[in-house]
Amino acid sequence: MSDLKIYNTLHRQKEVFTPLYPGHVGMYVCGPTVSGESHLGHARPYITFDVVYRYLKHLGYKVRYVRNITDAGHFEEEGRAAEDKIAKGALLEKLEPMELVQKYTNLYHWAMLQFNCLEPSIEPTATGHILEQIAMIQNIIDKGYAYEVNGSVYFDVKKYAEKYDYGMLSGRVLEDMLETTRELESQDEKHNKVDFALWKKAPPEHLMRWNSPWGEGFPGWHIECSAMSSKYLGHQFDIHGGGMDLQFPHHECEIAQSEIAHGELMARYWVHNNMITINGRKMGKAYNNTIKLTEIFAGTHPLLERPYSPMTIRFFVLQTHYRSTLDFSNEALQAAEKGLQRLWAAYEVLQKLTYESNGSAVNEELDKQVQQWCQECDEFMNDDLNTAKVLANLFELTPVINSLKGGQIKMHELSEATFQLLQRTWQTYLIGILGLQPESQVTDNSKLDGALQLLIEMRKEAKLRKDYATSDKIRNQLLTVGIQLKDEKDGSVSYSIV
RNA sequence: GGUACCGUGGCCGAGUGGCUAGGCAGAGGUCUGCAAAACCUUUUACAGCAGUUCGAAUCUGCUCGGUACCUCCA
Incomplete structure (x- = not known):
């Protein structure tokens, strides 16, 4: 369908892009955690993958573009005292995580619109897919690659690495990671320091919590992407995108979880954008x-x-x-x-x-x-x-x-x-x-245009009289209010709003 | 410490063996009543050292400098 070559982090080289199903492309991009305002660094992946999306469509592919919203986590309003969160009696005085999530989701959508980013086909939220995540975790436990400790569930990386290539994406070597011992608090629950959480037991101060087979808690960081991508794009799909900083551990963990749960490599092309510095x-x-x-x-x-x-x-x-x-x-x-x-x-x-x-x-x-x-x-x-x-x-x-x-x-x-x-x-x-769009919203204001045409006409007459004081005054005064006159070669005059 | 990556002219940045990337800024010129815009011309490069090659910014080695990741950061 095309000669598109794309750099696949998985193999560290450019590869010809061939979709799994001819004519169709499934693309998953890691979206924002809506616990705060987006900054300039966040803008890069969304603009980058917006262009990927646009280009794939341009090539004639039917693309399903899934970009998640991470809205499950430990949310706090900046500057709000920690004890506020649960101590207050009245419901309305308590911090309501969904209120924050809504606020920052709206702000994020607004920013995407400013950047002229096309909306994804599906924008699933982590909180809307708790059941899918629990089911996937259970699946991994059933297969023997995860264990429960005190109401939390961890993925057994060491066991996984015996049979599969943990580190295939990030180039990391498990032995090295096990060796570089660094003391971390709360790793006592894990069998090995390289294990990662699939489900975390919610401490009392944690506001977002759901029932699960392992008690009240919340999903681990990586599981939502695996659960939601497989739901909407299938066990294996074409492109998985995100920032370079997500390569490890996030994407590496996604691959491991998905491999166990679904028995295949989750995505065939892994595309990572670099950082803004x-x-x-x-x-x-x-x-x-x-x-x-x-x-x-x-x-x-x-x-x-x-x-x-x-x-x-x-x-x-x-x-x-x-x-x-x-x-x-x-x-x-x-x-x-x-x-x-x-x-x-x-x-x-x-x-x-x-x-x-x-x-x-x-x-x-x-x-x-x-x-x-x-x-x-x-x-x-x-x-x-x-x-x-x-x-x-x-x-x-x-x-x-x-x-x-x-x-x-x-x-x-x-x-x-x-x-x-x-x-x-x-x-x-x-x-x-490239998705660039004109900014000077030339609001097609016929009244303004009429007034300007009059001024342009008056200036023209002044120039004919060689009354340059007047003609320059008109031009300079207009410039100070943000309207620039340009004398074209053919004698006509155009204006632009700056 | 482990693993990757990077070092291009005043600034930002393409480029992976021979053919001036590009943008912004600077200089000169054309046009214009003067401007603006536009057009034309133009200066300053490839971190350093050594090697491979007819030829290296591009490949190899070393040195120096910088960055990222190493468990919830795009």
């Missing part, structure tokens, strides 16, 4: 160096010189290959912002151009070059989704488009087919696959 360090809660998305959009974080729009962030992310780290800085964001503006301007110009030829000869060299730049976009995407190169080619095409408008290149120098390819490429890539 800030001053060279990973942006993460543990490092205390996060910038929340709301802070980015509003420019309220102390590290920000000014606000940056969602599309600037999206463009910034896509300008780098998804498996490279991406370093945040004001300079880099501002460069991205300007670059994107240039691309948009060219896109709008291209939209308005129409093909016409006076029968003169086509400039073969140029024509061929334009064709090549357009066609290469497919190759770049097929080569492990190289969005950076796609953008580079769009930038190569930008002066061609502007020159067609400015007259440095005559339309007849391109063949009609090439011109149409050019238009189609921009539409397909910029809008369709």
Whole structure:
């Protein structure tokens, strides 16, 4: 169906993508834990896999894209005293975990919308699949690969490793992990320090709790993804995605659980995006160096010189290959912002151009070059989704488009087919696959437009009188309220809202 | 300590053996009443050392520097 090659972490190499069922793709991406606000680091996987989703659809696949919401855990409102949680008598005064979950889920959805991320086909919640998780845990116990201690259930990694390859994804060696002894509290329940929890007994202060065959508790960290992906995508599916930091232990544990429960490798292609760094360090809660998305959009974080729009962030992310780290800085964001503006301007110009030829000869060299730049976009995407190169080619095409408008290149120098390819490429890539969208909501305000046309007319008359004081005043005053006039080569005047 | 990964010009970043990626910034020019935008031209690279090769940013080794993961962080 395509020549798409994608880097599979499982085998540490690029592999031709062939779906399990021809024409269909099942993709699971680890979603957010909705116990707090999303930060810039979170934005990367969602934008990355949004492009994967869009591209697979572009290739003609019918894709089921599942992205979970982790809403089961130990939730606390930031800054709220711990004793608050259960001590208060009245229900409404207590911390209600679902209230937090709802709040941050809404905020997350809002941010995804800002980034123009398509909605997943299914967005299952951990709390909505407790029964499935319990059933899966029981299944693993029945097969002898998990044991219960004091109301908690642990996966027996050592036993698993005797027969299966624990570490196949992360490249870890079990022996090494057993050797590197490090004292950890509360590991006394585990038979081995490498074992991981499938179910945890809920201590009294734990608010989220469910009944299970092992008493009141809550599911372990990894089990939800295994349970929910198999429910909606089958025991084996095509793509499993997430951040690189989830490779171990999260994804490794998912593989082990699923192998025992379902008897097969859960996903065939494991795709991991790299981190966003800030001053060279990973942006993460543990490092205390996060910038929340709301802070980015509003420019309220102390590290920000000014606000940056969602599309600037999206463009910034896509300008780098998804498996490279991406370093945040004001300079880099501002460069991205300007670059994107240039691309948009060219896109709008291209939209308005129409093909016409006076029968003169086509400039073969140029024509061929334009064709090549357009066609290469497919190759770049097929080569492990190289969005950076796609953008580079769009930038190569930008002066061609502007020159067609400015007259440095005559339309007849391109063949009609090439011109149409050019238009189609921009539409397909910029809008369709990279998912960028215009931001200056030109609200199609006919009243504003009418007023501006009047001002433009008055300025024109002033210029004819060589009354440049007046004409400049009109232009400068409009600029201060965010409307920029541009004198075009053909004598017309256009404006843009900045 | 274990396991991976990375080090590209002022900044951000593609690129894996020969063919100037690209963006932003800087410089010069064209256009313009002047601007803006646009167009044209253009400077600064491949952490260091050694090796393989006709040829290395790209392969190998070493050194230096940095990062990530190692049990609930995308």
